[in-house]
Amino acid sequence: MAITHSSSILIVGAGTWGCSAALHLARRGYTNVLVLDPHPVPSPIAAGNDINKIMEHKELKAANPDARSVAFATCSRAALKGWKTDPVFQPYFHETGFIVSGHTPALIEHIKTEEIDQCEGDFVSLETAEDFRKTMPPGVLTGQFSGWKGWFSREGAGWIHARKAMLSAYTEASRLGVKFVTGSPAGNVEALVYRDGDVMGARTADGQVHHADQVILAAGAGSDRLLDFKKQLRPTAWTLSHIRMTPEEAKEYRNLPVLFNIAKGFFMEPDEDNHELKICDEHPGYCNFVADNNHAGEIRSVPFSKHQIPLEAEARARDFLRDTMPHLADRPFSFARICWDADTPDRAFLIDRHPEHSSLLVAVGGSGNGAMQMPTIGGYIVDALEGKLQKELKDVVRWRPESAVDRDWKSTQNRYGGPDKLMDFQDVKPEQWTQIGETESRS
Template sequence: MTRKKEEKILIVGAGCFGISTAYHLLTRGFSDVTVLDRSNVLPAPDAASCDINKIVRSAYHDVFYARLARDAISLWKNNSEWGNAYHESGVVVLGADTVYAKTALLNEINLGARVKTLDDIDMVKDAFPSGVHIGHIFDQERCYFNKDGGWAAASEGIAYAMSKVKDLGGKVIPGIQIKGLTKVDGVTTGVHCEDGKTIAADLVIIATGAWTASTFPELSLGRRCLAAGQSVVTIQLDEDEAERYRACPVVLDFTTGFYIFPPTRESVVKMARHIGGYVNLIHNEDAKEAISTPRTVHSHGAGGLLVPKADVKVLRECLQNIYPALAKKPFSSTRMCWYTDSPDSDWIIDVHPTDPSLVIATSGSGHGYKFLPVLGKLVVDRIENTMELELQKKFAINRPLGHIDLSREGRQVQTLNVDGLCTAEDLLP
C-alpha cells in the first residue's frame, strides 16, 4: 500500500523505536507525525531506552546487525547531528572462544573495525588505564578490543532525538494512556485512550516496547513481544575513584552475559547481565493467557526498582572477576530494566498482515538502543514498501521462529518472585 506524505501518522511510544521512526518519517517528507507516550515525564523514567547508559558495539554474530551498528556508530560520532550522547571508550569483548564471539570478531574484522586480539595479559592491561587493577578472568578467557565502540548516555540520546523531531515539525505528547486500537471493518482508524477519548489516524505505529503485549492483548503478541526484566545495579564512586576508572572501556563477557560501563559524569558505574531475564505474568481478561507485564517504579513505586537477591550475588561475583577493588564497595541502586524480547532476538518491524493501517515496531531484544540514529529508517522502509524482501522476512511479525539467540544461549527465562527481591542488606559487599 502506497502511503501519502500528508497522512496523519500516530506513533504510540516515545522510546528508541518510536522516536527514531518519527525522525525518519519527517526527514522523508511525511508532514503529520505525532508521538504519544504513557509517561508524564519524557524520556519515560521506567523505559529501557531511559537507562543511564547503553552499550554501542558492533560485536554481532549476525553480519546484518554488525554492519548496521557500524552505520549507527558513524552517525553517533557526528556531534552536530546526534549531540554528545556517544562516548567512544572502546569495547573489550570477553568469551572470544564462544560461538557467538568467534563469528562476531570475524564480522568486525571483515567490516574494517579497529579490532585487535588481546593475546596475553600485558596486552589486556594496555587496554585499561594504568591505575586500574583487573581481575583474574582476563587470564582465563580469550578477549579482544574494538576501538570503534563504547557507550551512549541513553536518556540524553532519546531527549536529543525528541528535540530533532520537534524541530522538524513533529509532535511529542506525554501522559496519554492508550487502552487499545479503534477499528472499522478490521482496519485500524486510531487509538482509544484510558480517559475515554479517541485519536484518529490514517496509520498507527505501535512502538510500546515491553508494554506492547499487555497494552494490546487483542493482538496476541505475548510470545513474540515478551516483556522480560533484566537486573541492573550501580556503584557510586567518589571523585578520585571515578577518575581512575573513567578511561576504561566497556567490558562485555559473552560467556556469562555480564557487562560493565566506565563511570558516568556523575561517577556512577552500571553493570548488568544479558540473560533470559524474568517475566511478570498478569492475567488479562482480553487475552487467552497470562501476559508478562513490566513491574517498574511507575507501577509499583520503589518496589518496582528491586531486583532478585540471587542476581545481586551473581553480579557481585562477576564484578570481582573484572574489577576486584570495586567488588568491595556497596551497590548504590538497583533497577529492573524491561526489554521486549522476541524468541530469536530479531526485531519486529512489519505492517500487520491483515491490517494495512497498523505497523508494529518493537522487540528490541536488549540490543536496540545503539541503533537509535538508523532504526527508524528500517521502519519507514517497511511503511513505504522499499525494504528488501529478505529483511521483510527477517522482521515479519508472523515469521517462523527457528533459530535461537546465541548471545543468550542456555540462559532461561524465569518467573519473577516478588518475595525474593533484594533488601538494603543484600547490596552490601
C-alpha cells in the same frame, strides 16, 4: 489510502524507536505526526532510559552468513555511521572500544567461532590478567581474571548515553513539528481502535480517541498488551545496578573500553553527571509469567516497573566485580532497576505492516539490541511505512507468526550466564529483592 506528507500518523510509544521514528518522519517532511506515551520522555520504563548502552558493530564472520546476520550487520553499520555523523546523536557516542570475553573453555570457543573474526577489524587477543589490565588505566582492573580470555577492539565500538540521545531525538523531532502527548491519562494508550477491520487510531485513558491515517505501534515490551502478536513477542527483563564513585575516581575511570563477559556481565565508565558506574550481570533474562486478563487469562510475561533487583542478581554483579575490580565488589549500590525489552523467537526485529490491519505498522522486538540502532532505526520504520524497505531487511523483519508456533517461552534465546536458564520474577519472594534507598529515577 496512499500516504502523503500531510497524512495523519500516530506513533504509540515514545521510547527509543518511537522517538527515532518521529524524528525521521519529520525529517522527511511529514507534518501531521502525533506521539503518545504514558510517561514523559524519557519514560522510566523505557529500555533506552539509561546512562549507557553498548554500541558494537560486528562485521559478518561466516563465508555464507544467514539472512538475519546480514540484516543485523546492515542495521548496525548504518547505526554506527549515524552515531559518528548525525549531529543529533554524535555527542552521545563514546568510541572507547569493546572487550568481549569468557572465563570457561566452552565460552571462549563460542566467542572465537561465533562472536568475532580475528581476520577482520583490529581485535587484540587478551590472554592474561595483565593483558586485561593494560587495556585500562592503572588501578582500574585489579582482579585476577582466573580462566578469562578476551578480545579487544578499539574502533567502531564503545558506549552510548542512551537517555541523552533519546532526549536529543525527542527535542529535535519536537522542533521539527512532531507533537508529543505524554503522561497519564492523556498519553496512556489503553487500546487500539478499529473500524471495518482496520486500525483507525488509539484510545487513551482520558477517553479520547486519537484518529490517524496510519498507526505505528512502537511501545517496546508494552506493545504486547495492545495487540495479539501471535506469540512473536516475549517481554524479557534484565538487571542493572550502579555504584557511586567520587568525582576524583570518575576522572580516573574516564574513557574506559566496555568490558563484557558473555556469561558474567559488563560495565562501562561512570556517567559524567552523577559519577555512577553501571554494572549489569549477564543472564538469559527474567520474565513475569502471570495470567493476563488482556489475553483471556493466558499465562504470559507481563512487564512491571521496579527500581530494585533480586538479591541473586546483586550477588552475580558482585561476583563479576570480584573477577575484575575486587576493590569495588563490596561497595553499596546507589541505584538498581529491572530493564524490559521484547524478544522475538529468532531475536530479529519485527518491523512490518500487520497482515490484517493495513493501516497498522508494528515496530517492535529490539531483543536486547534496540538502543544501539537509535540513529537510523526510525528511517527503516519509515521505509516500511512507505513500502520501500530494502529486501534484505524486509524479509528478515517481516510479520512471521510461523516462527512462534509452539514457542518455548522459557528458551534462553542463546544467551549465557546466571543459572543458564530463563528466570521468573514470580519465583522471587518479596524479601529476596534489594532494598536500595534510592528515590530518584536516573536510569
